[in-house]
Amino acid sequence: MCLAIPGKIIEISADNPDSALVDVVSVRRRVDLGLLQDDRPQPGDWVLIHVGFAMSKISEEDALDQMQTLAALGEAEAAIQEIQGYGLGEGTGAETTQEQPLVGDKLE
Amino acid sequence: MQTIVEESVPARIRFREPQIEMAHGAGGKASRRLVEGLFAPLLFGASSEPLADASFVSIDGTRIAITTDSFVVKPLRFPGGSIGELAINGTVNDLAVSGARAEALVCTFVLEAGLPTEILEAEVRAMANAARKAGVKITGGDTKVVEHGKADHMYISTTGIGRPLHGVRIDPQSVRPGDKVLLSGPIGDHGITILLARRELDIEADLSSDTRSVLPLVEAMTIAAGPGIRWMRDPTRGGAATSLNELARDCGLGIALHEDQVPIHDAVRGACELLGLDPLHIANEGQFLAVVAPAYADAALNALNLTPGGEEACIIGEVADQPAGSVLGITSYGGTRIVDMLVGDPLPRIC
């Protein structure tokens, strides 16, 4: 459990609002929207597909946020090392290596 | 007076399964078990030669390649081709990757009673066209008709003989660590096309079978890099993973496969992701793999890229000492996994 794939809604069927044509890496598939009736997706939205049903909408915002968090990993570390490299005195560098990266709280 | 001819050496059958399953025809481990465990001991005698796409026989000092293949496909017609094309190209390709140019084919038809003539005619025309394109003569054949329901419309079998290509000798024992693995083009197109053409899935894609003769590509590669070509195979049923595993087993070495280098069309990728299939296990009908000595690899690749139809050829890996007998898939970030051959046909999954 459980193979689920992201797909983009191309069009909603005219005679059945629960049926949509979805694009998955240039393959088109009919997908059932019955489980998303509380928050109906529109053409252009991305959904997660499992056994032919859309399970959830995919938030591009959250995805981008995640990518930024990951990209920042190591940058904070690099910044810390750079500061240490300035040799501003023993006390300054030692503590910062123990700290968590600055972006830690973004993961909530 | 009757003489009873006895077997001079009783052949040992290693195949212990009580019945034949679909898996035995899928080209994977089960197929191999059947061939090595039942057919080989009884039919091929004491020969310990590894099984290859074609075999060579010597007639009065002349080496001739010979191969046979049968074609069972549903549906008969699909985007990019039909059973007729497969029947010609499949055998031409088996000869090509064995280092031979197909000279003549004979074909057998097993037809189902009730088959509309126009369907048969369409396939025979397709075969004639494919043979013309591939530059091979069809010199004879046989026909049988079976009762309705005993054949999926038609089964075609082709046997081909070929003339060895000059300057190339295929031998898995000549493979060495450091040799490069080349692939002629994108994988998975044929198998996924067939799957979608069966219309059991609500999936549509812009895909067609890659069926074609690979002889022109093989010939170009042979001219440029003949002495360096160690091994070739066309990855049909069972996919590239199966062919590479067969090589690894036959030469006792390992294959390092750089997964991100393997060309795969988007639609194949998408369909495989949706169904939980691995493109490396999907059948191809117009591609081949080649192992080439490092000194000749660039010349071989170049020759392919410059030949029409070989533009997407690339190097996808190399031979290594380890893991001996297996294929190791390596991702661009250094993750590794063993790429095995399947037991039977790839099955879609939801989990």
Add this chain to the structure above:
Amino acid sequence: MKFVDEFREPELITKTAEEIRRLADPTRHYRFMEVCGGHTHAIYRFGLKDLLPENIELIHGPGCPVCVLPMGRIDDGLSLAMDPNVIFAAFGDMMRVPGANGSPLEYKARGMDVRIVYSPSDALKLARTNPDRHVMFFAIGFETTAPSTALTLMRARSEGIRNFSVFCNHVTIIPAIRAILDSPDMRLDAFIGPGHVSTVIGCRPYEWIVHDEHKPIVVSGFEPLDMLQSIVMLLRQLQSGEAKVENQYKRVVPWEGNRAALRAMAEVFQLRPYFEWRGLGFISQSALRIRDEYAEWDTERRFQVPGVRVTDPKAAQCGEVLKGVLKPHQCKLFGRECTPEHPIGALMVSSEGSCAAYYNYEHRKAATASVLSSTA
């Protein structure tokens, strides 16, 4: 964004792996369980173990719905396939799973009408197009899949399709996690939580793990970056001594779950008082049965189901491997009597089964370091 390739981006993967190395305390041995079989498969498919330091051990959990299905249930389903009037429909995952008298594919080879479907709707479609036959859908899966089965049953009822029934083997994930934590042999530090089940049940159902057991759990996606980021999050929690439920898979998993899906499940299913799990024994309130209102579409009430109980061969250690107590290669039968070609238990044939994953992807992976260095 396409939501797949971005999460396989090599530079980010390398960065995240470095962060894991930085965070992992070299004096500790971490034991993280990934509950879900899909995560087990992802770990092997993407070769993620190669990116982790030696002191992080990933233990495979029981979240493989095929693996935990007792053989008897397969035999029960297949006994109905013997009726020439019945079409037995199931997902591809089930096709090679051995029953006492063979797998569904073997039954098909013997002439029984066994079909692979990709969705419960496909099975219902079969019923519509074969009005003179009965279509029996062998339903498996955790809460990810159950809502789709539920919706399909609701449609069958509203359309009055009578030649359709579901043999329901849906199971629920929380009792399985409880069984793991109750097991005396288990010593775990944290959980990588099931990503797709959580799109339905949300993240709240895991709160007891942090409150009662004080173990962190991060609900994770399935791409390499998702799983690596989840491990970073677990390490951070352990480092700071906290234990909470975190949602790494935010782009897909809503904290409150999918209400419409939960409603569909509640309409059609109710909890069985108990259900037998392969390897874990009987667990109460851990599986779904079809409600009385839908009895007509319940295979177990439409037909006489034998109710076979088949015990696993004594030497097979499926249970211990399922619970993560044993690694696949530590089972006595692994690689010998039990291989993907002749599997004894479902763990060797299911695409997510840890034995199959280990055999197909890991086994024989000796000296990979030498391969990587020579091909770099």
